[in-house]
Amino acid sequence: MKKKPSKALIIISTIIVLLVLTILSNIVLNKVYKTKYEEFDSVDKEMFVQLSSIYKQFNENGEKLWNNKYKLNKEPIILIRTNKDKGIIRKYAYAVNVKGIEKSFLARKINMPKSLNLPEVYRISKFDISLISTWAPSNFGTVDINGKSIFYFKYHPKMIENPELYFDFTSFLLHESFHTYKQKDWTYDKGDGEYIENYPVNKENYALMGLEFKLLDKCMETNNKEEVKKYLKQWTTVRAYRYKKWPQLVVETNTEAIEGTARYIEYKYSDLTGGKLTVLAKKESPYYVTFMQAYDYIANGQAESPSYLERSMKYETGSALGLVMDKIDINWKKGIEDRKDKNGETQYKILKKYFNISDKDITEDKINQIKEENDYNELLKQGQKIVDLVNNNN
Template sequence: MSKRNRKRNILLSILAGIVGICLVSILLNKTYRTTFESLPETDRLMLTELSKLYNNFEQSSDQLWNEDYRFDTKPLLLVRTTKDSGLIRSEGFAVNVPMQEGIFAEEIKMPESMGLPKVYRISRFSPTTLSAWFPANFGTLNLKGIETMYFKYYPKMFSDPTLYFNFSTFLLHEGFHIFKQKDWTYDTNGAEHIDNYPVNEENYALMGIEFKLLDQAMAENNPQRIQQYLRDWTVVRNYRYYKWPQLIGETKAEAIEGSARYLEYRYSKLTGGNLMVLATKQEPYHVTFMQAYDFIANGQAESPSFLERSVRYETGAALELTMDKANLPWKEAIEDVPGKKPGITPYEILSNYFKMNDLTTIESQLGEIKEVYDYDALRKQGAKIVKQVNIE
């Protein structure tokens, strides 16, 4: 046999092997483990969590975002992998997609008590879901003519999840970005990005006052007192933006990421979970903003870069949670509807509510706030943060 024929035969053998693997996989998807009870443990855990999530949205969507946002009706493809951003994937489970049994799809018989819509297992080799092989945790693809979110889950999400990366929490957060915030424009053209970030002790000290005020607002239940803390917070935030206008990007991140994180916290509270602002795995299951601030200043925890964007997930959620407690309407205002209504950020909602538009008045009120919240001590902590930034 010539060398050329040998290469061709090897190639044909490889192709035949690939075709064989695909055919066996497609056949098994149609005939093997087609009931909930017979599925692998990780798949059963995922569908059980999904059932719980859907039931809570069906019964209490107004306690999560509002009555109009029904995550339990959104089209999903849940894909099992072995790890975070896993490249090697198994079959996927399509929910809220008008599938029919076919070559690549098989309906899984589910217990009625779980209250799920029809669940179809989709072959890993279905041409319409090939993009879900990419090493990404989530994205969108077209399934039966519908833009569908695909989301990857893996065993660690159920056995020992990293904070914010258990199945329900992570799915809710990214699903909110994809479904609810699809037309929000806060992060368009890098609006969250901050050029020339003011690395100086004054900025960090004022940020410390903001954190103290948020801590007090989070711990308080009296709506009038919460409103006062939020009013003082708005004074400080306004001054920071008058002095460093580029920081406005903070509030864009608070709107986008803070709102998605807010939904996580609302769901955790509704279901009796421990997830709360600045969550930890140990009791009391969170730290305060000032504890986080002092950890950073003293070189005991996160890099100072945490204060530039990552903390806005938490400050955004905290502002929204405290506006709830203070009975301040904000959800309609924050929703961005291009061509109809521009949304405004939590900061802008509060600034409008408290009618903050006069710099002289703001500076006068800021002086009083500085005295109450020991600004001099915060400047010393701010100087430590500056030192650490320069070291990095």
């Protein structure tokens, strides 16, 4: 007499059958359901419109975005549709410029309009085990496909329909893909490259930082090349003076190099496409604040914590320095590119060399003259306010 299967075996068998059916049905649906762009929902349609615009700019204006050697439109990308920021639950993924993906039975070529001028796009089933690492709660990363490290990026409805500043699909994708593909051999942020030991919480440091902000604002506001050179040289002198007093602060320039250039790409793209995103952006008109406005907001306790000045602000100063150097035709991009066999130079180092500023040029007389021209005593008062805020928060 045959033994009846146990309840546990029946349950396990049922689960396995259901799982297999779920996987098979998803594979079939991926092959036959909504395989044309016209059938997509509004989120996917708009995502591909924005991707098309990005590729168009890299194809036509690569030199203005970075240089003609960096072509994001030629790089492989996996775009993963999720339900929210850092989403784990996902619908499917699209592969663009991924070699060999067409051979996978888990992939389906999507019919895209010629007007978008995109490379071939394949939709990948959510059950493709080669993408299992992308299920982690992250927004981006890399995944190994056919022996190649490929950038993946997750998008969701809010990113397309009502994004936060800097976290719209285009800006976020441009920033993180630049880190992955262009900066893969850059070493500025390796190890403790951005760590500042014993950050100087005193009014003079913050006042000198405010002085830098005033000078950087002047550079941003004028298109007169001689004026830009004058203010930028003063900025470099003040920065060198601040680092002479507190040498540990020089690692700020590593953040400016690694993050400032990634943000620079965002701003250049926005400018090329008539967008509003610019240095220290905000959502309301005039869509930005100046460095000094941001500094005063922080000092007066009206905006970000003073800790914003230590690292996050370097995204903005780094990108602004790139935009300002563009104004006076400094060929800085080649110099800043860092790799394992060649040390690049930060924006600050490039400017010190450009203006031929050495330690002997950083005199108290020169600094005092710059201070007098820029109401330094008021900056000292604001610097003390920042010190008080830091101490009260600790």
